[in-house]
Amino acid sequence: MGSKQAKIRLDWEAPVVAEAQVLVIGGGPAGIGAAVGAARAGARTVLVEQYGFLGGAATAAMVGPFMTSFSGTGEEQIIGGVFDELVRRMEAMGGAIHPAKVRAGSPEAGFYIFGHDHVTPFDSEALKIGAAEMAVESGVALYLHTRFIAPLLDGNRIRGAIVHNKSGLQALTAEVVVDCTGDADVAALAGVPVVKGRSRNGLMQPMTMFFRVGNVDDEAVEAYVREHPEEHNHLFRAIVLAHQDTFPAPREHIGIYRTPQRGTWRVNCSRLSGLDGTNARDLTQGEVEGRKQVWALVEFFRAHLPGFANATLLDTGAQVGVRETRHIVGDYTLTADDLATGRHFPDVIALGGFPVDIHPVTGKGGGIATALEMGLRTAPVYEIPYRSLVPKGIEQLLVAGRALSATHEAAGAVRVMPSCVAMGQAAGVAGAIATAEEIPVRETPVARLQQTLREQKAILSVK
Ligand SMILES: Cc1cc2nc3c(=O)[nH]c(=O)nc-3n(C[C@H](O)[C@H](O)[C@H](O)COP(=O)(O)OP(=O)(O)OC[C@H]3O[C@@H](n4cnc5c(N)ncnc54)[C@H](O)[C@@H]3O)c2cc1C
Known part of the structure; x- marks a missing residue:
């Protein structure tokens, strides 16, 4: 293939099939949190997912268990909300064990001691069913087998998305779009600045076929x-x-x-x-x-x-597991130092307790041990700020999940699934509040966001 690629210009029409207030693209952990959070906060919510089921890496790539939703000391649960409700629902189906019952060193924790206290073993089929039930019961309109193709832009404001499915090309309009594709597909195509992998060489964490x-x-x-x-x-x-x-x-x-x-x-x-x-x-x-x-x-x-x-x-897995690709450049970029010091953010929207886990970008070593050798330690509880979900350059767009604005090192910790559900929930609720108040989502009042998240059982501080 030559270096000069031929290009074909298309001029196709797409019917507007839904007018959402909050449009969530990607139905993985972040997308589940975002859609349920937005719908429960009162927004007319649409969730678009390319596969025929929700769950993202947890189902499509067979990744599991959910890493810890407890503090690094193992003493208290620090991720609640949609994540905890989903786990309890799966447990009631016989498809998960609540993390309170799972200790480090156990077979369900892979016998690992460090960083693996209170993980959540689960059955991917239970997740497919539980997540879809929660979304539908919350009032989310699901578009499965539907792939995001392009953002609908009006200058620097996003107004929805063009998608493709068996019905053909379709347009979905929205007041706020939440990009939960994991790869920041929406943000990148909309023109948000993005970075990949390590700052010094762009190398990304390796993939794994589970x-x-x-x-x-x-x-x-x-x-x-x-x-x-x-x-x-x-x-x-x-x-x-x-x-x-x-x-x-x-x-x-x-x-x-x-x-x-x-x-x-x-x-x-x-x-x-x-x-x-x-x-x-x-x-x-x-x-x-x-x-x-x-x-x-x-x-x-x-x-x-x-x-x-x-x-x-x-x-x-139906697809290979992709640990890392793009990170958006947002209003705040979360760093390893923020996690090491447990920095308090006035706009905290989620907590985390999982350590940095960077599978080496080259070589044979592994995960948490490698990160510790690099001196990357984390506080028992750290905070994720709302501003890390708000991309620079484009209005009415949020990005939640592993593509948030974070350095390669910080993303190595907050990329785990409980944190992604919590970030998603915050983005969805912010979208609902901004829509109801008719204000730019970037300016969502933090106190109101935090209050609604607490009403939805999210945990934003420890005792
Ligand atoms: C190999 C591997 C091992 C891991 N181990 C663990 C672990 O043990 N425990 C843990 O908690 N975390 C683990 N993680 C991390 C975790 O799985 C991910 O970081 C997390 O799933 C990210 O959530 P997300 O919602 O941001 O993205 P994803 O889970 O990637 O979900 C994105 C969703 O968007 C959909 N999507 C993407 N593009 C489009 C598009 N254009 N149109 C429509 N839909 C689209 C995808 O189909 C998917 O459903 C691991 C990850 C990998 C890859």
């Missing part, structure tokens, strides 16, 4: 961990290092998490470095290589891991 294995002998795995307490934060390290020449992924240990079903574990172990999740060719490569790694990993597990002799590959 998979689930069944027919695992849980007792044998637990017995191995009891005999190898030194492997709590890097399970099966000795076995992987002993077979480095044949191990199918550039990793030094294996991340496995028991799901609510006995004998069934999620695996976070494949690694695809140097790819950009906003580039279709890179994504294609990630899908192809990711599944190849998975097949070889399952063969390795059967041959070498205690408890896995009869394990079967149940499924891979």
Whole structure:
């Protein structure tokens, strides 16, 4: 293919099929929070999602468990609201275990000690059902199988979006748009300044193809961990290092998490470095290589891991897991120092307690341990400000979830799913308030936003 690309100009019409007050694009953790939050705050809300189900990485990429929704000391729950309600709903279905009952070092926490206290194991199918029920019951109009194509712009103000689905091209108008695509697709196309990955070289966290294995002998795995307490934060390290020449992924240990079903574990172990999740060719490569790694990993597990002799590959994610792509440049950029010092923000809209978890952009090391080696520690409780969801340059647009305005390092902590639901909820509520008060969403009164969030059971401060 030559470097000069041919271009074709299109002139198509799209019928206006909905006039939303708050239009949420992307139905992952942030989008679920945003849509439910906006609808419950009284806004006519539309949620657009490209897949046939909600959940984002948690369903489409099979990522889990939900990382901690508790403070770093494990003493108190600091993420409530839509997230907690969703978990309780799934638990009532038999599809999750509430984080209050899950402790660090347990099989559900992948036997990790650091950063893994009070995680939430869940069944992705329960999430698909629970999230859709919550959205519909809250009055959200769902547009599934619908892909965002382009923003509707009026100068520097966004007024809705063009989407595509089986019905063809459609237009959705809105007072406020909340971009929850994870990749800041809406913001980037609208002209918001964005950055990718690390500030010094733009490298992004690697992708991972998650998979689930069944027919695992849980007792044998637990017995191995009891005999190898030194492997709590890097399970099966000795076995992987002993077979480095044949191990199918550039990793030094294996991340496995028991799901609510006995004998069934999620695996976070494949690694695809140097790819950009906003580039279709890179994504294609990630899908192809990711599944190849998975097949070889399952063969390795059967041959070498205690408890896995009869394990079967149940499924891979419908899409490769993309940890990081664009971050918007917002009115405030959250930094690692903010998280380390637990800086108080007058416009706090969510708390977090999960440490920085940066899978190395090159090499074989891993996550939280690597971040700690880089000196990236976090306070037991840190705050996320509203201004980090407000992009520069475009009016009536908010961005929630992993694409918020944060440095690579800070995003390495706040990208986890409970934080994304909480950010989304705040953005949705802000959109509803701004619409009702007929004010720019950038100027949403903070006190009113915080009060409504508290009424929706969000937690904005600790005792
Ligand atoms: C490999 C991996 C492991 C991880 N491990 C964990 C973990 O164990 N625990 C944890 O809590 N977090 C984990 N994370 C982080 C977490 O999963 C994500 O950061 C989080 O899901 C981001 O939420 P989000 O709503 O911003 O984006 P996403 O979850 O990516 O959701 C975005 C949604 O938008 C939709 N969308 C995107 N573009 C369009 C479009 N153009 N039109 C329509 N819809 C669109 C997508 O289909 C998706 O549903 C992991 C992430 C990865 C990739």
